[in-house]
Amino acid sequence: MIVSKGGAMGTSSEVLSLMQSIFANVSDAILVIDQEGRIVKANAALEQMTGWTEEELIRDKHICELCLGMATCMEETSCADCFFKRVQMPSFEMRLRTKSGVDYPVAASSARLEDESQGKLVMILRDMSAQQRVEKERYQYKLTNFAIQAQEEERKRIARELHDGVGQALYSILVGLNVVRQRELSEPVMQHVAELVNMTSKAMEEVKRMALELRPSALDDLGLLPALRSLMKRVEKTFHIQVELHVQGEKRRYSAAMETALYRIVQEAMTNTAKYAKASHLGIMFENREKEIVVTIVDDGVGFEVEKTLKIGKGLGVFGMKERAQLLGGTVDIRSAPEEGTTVIVRIPVPKEGVEDEHSCLDRR
Ligand SMILES: Nc1ncnc2c1ncn2[C@@H]1O[C@H](COP(=O)(O)OP(=O)(O)O)[C@@H](O)[C@H]1O
Ligand SMILES: [Mg+2]
Secondary structure, eight states: OOOOTTSTTOOHHHHHHHHHHHHHHOSSEEEEEOTTSBEEEEOHHHHHHHSOOHHHHHHHOBHHHHEEEEEOSSOEEOGGGOGGGSSEEEEEEEEEEOTTSOEEEEEEEEEEEOGGGTTEEEEEEEEOHHHHHHHHHHHHHHHHHHHHHHHHHHHHHHHHHIIIIIIHHHHHHHHHHHHHHHSOOOHHHHHHHHHHHHHHHHHHHHHHHHHHHHOOHHHHHTOHHHHHHHHHHHHHHHHOOEEEEEEESOOOOOOHHHHHHHHHHHHHHHHHIIIIIOOSEEEEEEEEOSSEEEEEEEEOSOOOOHHHHHHTTOOHHHHHHHHHHHHTTOEEEEEEOTTSOEEEEEEEEOOOTTOOOTTTTSOOO
């Protein structure tokens, strides 16, 4: 240690008191271990991290009682290869055991104090649980985003295949049947052909409906509102529910990711109304506000107990709605009670002008 009398570093007692103050006040845990692995010194940060007092740690804790395993950035390391046997271990990960039984990850380093310290080992530990949690959340977010994008791409592909492949083939059959119809045919054959024409038309309608449901091309070509209008018409026709759409604020196009998410959320809310609500009216209010889009979907149906229903594991659709909104920094709030109808409120923030939101890679094709 560099100690000069009265120099820039101060006297030896000043240096000592500085060292003691650092030891006591740093947020990283510092501990000293003797050659047998017993803890001989621990600072306040270690007390806070483990929940044991310095006295308890020094009296009866061996380093192995605090360590639940270690790993370097290269490998998982076994106890036989413990940091304790090494002279220096500049960086490794350790799972720290605490008094409450909960363990958490710490970034650790260790160094052997030679000379006067009879080979004692000093360790520095930093709590990494918050950082790991953030990393995990970031990874989860990326994964969900990726899965949703992949799903949309796949839906687009299948919709296109249905439209261009099966749809075109059925159309050719229909044209062919109409040619056959022009010929002079016996009455039973004519009847048979008429039936085939009818069946083929129905199959074409079905393919068109499936392609639209998978991914309406209007969403990519014309935008969210035309796509929603066509969805509304289909719901009205199929389920005999009166649907109304009100739009407030300046109409504009949003990023593909935002339009897709909003479309899917409204689609799920409308499908739920059609499936469960026994409603006669469904209202959609679309507000283009300066900083956010708010979409409110209201039905006058039977309603349900939201928390109870979601708690018992029903609610994959609701979960998906929330997840899509969360990915864009937004929320989905569901208000409902038996016999009181259901209101779904979706809020998605609009990214600032010129700032491409990171989700817009879901391109319009
Ligand atoms: N508008 C609604 N009216 C009445 N009940 C609803 C409505 N929306 C959702 N629910 C109830 O909430 C449950 C969960 O909905 P959801 O998450 O979309 O799951 P899923 O549609 O797959 O059953 C439904 O099973 C239904 O009981
Ligand atoms: Mg649903």
